[in-house]
Amino acid sequence: MKPSLHAPAVAVADPGEGYVFDNDNAHATEQHRCLAASLDAITTARLADTGVTDGWRCLEVGAGGGSIATWLAERVAPTGEVVATDVNPVHIPQRPGLRVLRHDVVRDPLPEETFDLVLSRLVLLHLPERHAALAAMVRALRPGGRMQLDEFDIDYGPVLLAPTRAAGELYERFLAAKARMFADAGADGGWGRRAAAAMREAGLVDIDPVPYLMPWHADSPGVQLLIHHTHHLRDRLIAAGMTDAELAEVRQVMRHPEFRASSCVIYSVQGRRPR
Numbered sequence: 001m002k003p004s005l006h007a008p009a010v011a012v013a014d015p016g017e018g019y020v021f022d023n024d025n026a027h028a029t030e031q032h033r034c035l036a037a038s039l040d041a042i043t044t045a046r047l048a049d050t051g052v053t054d055g056w057r058c059l060e061v062g063a064g065g066g067s068i069a070t071w072l073a074e075r076v077a078p079t080g081e082v083v084a085t086d087v088n089p090v091h092i093p094q095r096p097g098l099r100v101l102r103h104d105v106v107r108d109p110l111p112e113e114t115f116d117l118v119l120s121r122l123v124l125l126h127l128p129e130r131h132a133a134l135a136a137m138v139r140a141l142r143p144g145g146r147m148q149l150d151e152f153d154i155d156y157g158p159v160l161l162a163p164t165r166a167a168g169e170l171y172e173r174f175l176a177a178k179a180r181m182f183a184d185a186g187a188d189g190g191w192g193r194r195a196a197a198a199m200r201e202a203g204l205v206d207i208d209p210v211p212y213l214m215p216w217h218a219d220s221p222g223v224q225l226l227i228h229h230t231h232h233l234r235d236r237l238i239a240a241g242m243t244d245a246e247l248a249e250v251r252q253v254m255r256h257p258e259f260r261a262s263s264c265v266i267y268s269v270q271g272r273r274p275r
Contacts, residue, residue, distance in 0.1 A: 030228050032065025032091055035122070037221035039266065042212055043121055043150050044071050046268045050146045056080045056116040059140060061105050061133075062123030066092035072119075073098040083115075105133045110140040121150040125191035126182075131198060138202045141273040147204060150268045153192035154179055157264035167253040171261070174230075174250045177240040181233065184240070192267035204271030214263040218255050222263050227251050 047068075052058065056076045062085070063069045069084035070093060076082060077097050084092050085103035092100045106129045118137050124130040134149075141147060157175060162168035179189050188194070196209035216223050230237065230247045237247060253259060 028091060029065075031225075031232060032067070034221055034225035034228055036065060036067040038214075038225055039121070039150065040067055040071070042266060042268060043068055043119075043148075046148060046150070046210065046270065047072065047075075047117075047119065050117060050148070050270065052076065052117055054079055057114065058082045058117040058119065059110070059115045059137075060084045061103075061118065061120040061137060062086055063089065063092050063100075064121075066098075066100075068119065068121065069098055069100075070095060072117075105136060110136050112139045113142045115140050116142060116145050118145065118147045119150075120148075122152060124149065124195070125151050125189070126185070126187045128186040130188065130191065131202075134198055134202050138199075138204060138273060143273055143275045145273050146270060147199065147273070148268065148270045149195050149199065150266065151192035151195050152189070153265040153267060154182070154189040155264075157262055159259075159261045161258055161260040162253060163256045163258050167249075167256070167259075170246060170250050171253050171259075174226075174237075174242065174246070177237055177242045178229065178233070181236045181240040185236075192265060195267055195269045196271075199269060199271040203273070205274050206272045207269065208271070209267055209269040212263075212266040212268065214266075216259075216261040216263055218257060218259050220263075223254050223259075223261070227254050 052072065052075050054076060057080060058072050058076060060069045060072065060082065064086065066084060069082050073082045073095060081097055081099060083099045083101060085101045086092060087102065087104045089100050089102050094100060106127060118141055120137065124133060127133055137147065159168040159171045162171060182189050196207050200207050214220070214222060230251055234247065
């Protein structure tokens with residue numbers, strides 16, 4: 001039986017085998033913490049620009065740790081509602097005005113013309129069926145409703161300074177292995193720069209893509225996320241050509257006080273369903 005977002009709870013298929021960030025993984029909590037520390041300020045500032053307020057009905061697809069869904073629930077209170085979905089929503093907190101549902105946007109239907117705002121962050125880049133998922137999310141918008149996609153373009157993110165040339169080269173080999181790993185899992189590492197065109201092709205108007213870059217050093221949340229990935233994604237990184245010794249060494253490179261890099265590009269793209 002297919003799930004419905006009108007039901008109080010649903011049960012659907014397990015996450016796809018290719019998806020690299022399993023919420024049952026022991027590293028998932030730290031993954032969500034690092035993402036929130038690195039990206040929530042960008043995501044919430046853009047969401048505030050939509051005018052989201054009391055009474056809006058919002059959908060977050062792939063809500064992960066729930067930090068953005070919680071922020072939205074506070075904005076739409078007391079009369080609005082946020083529906084937060086995930087294929088494995090175990091990390092999304094329960095709170096008034098926030099409905100948490102187990103849902104797979106690739107396999108399971110969404111109600112049509114229902115939401116004032118639909119958000120997805122760092123989800124579609126991982127889905128080989130990203131265009132079909134985007135089309136379903138567009139249909140879920142009411143006429144005049146707004147969509148926001150926040151997505152990475154991991155094809156850019158150079159080291160700017162490292163303690164030695166060899167250390168900088170090792171960091172870039174690590175990024176290349178990570179890109180290969182994502183590609184092998186069906187992800188599109190450059191999806192962020194293609195999201196705006198995809199949203200227009202899906203029928204949205206008033207498309208507004210905004211790129212963000214952040215300077216990174218050893219204490220940056222984004223660097224902490226990469227260090228975390230050397231543990232969380234260890235097996236996949238080894239399969240992509242790294243060794244345990246290289247992973248240990250690149251951790252030390254990223255922790256070095258002289259380390260400086262650019263983040264990858266984060267695209268926050270908004271659009272509107274025509275009335």
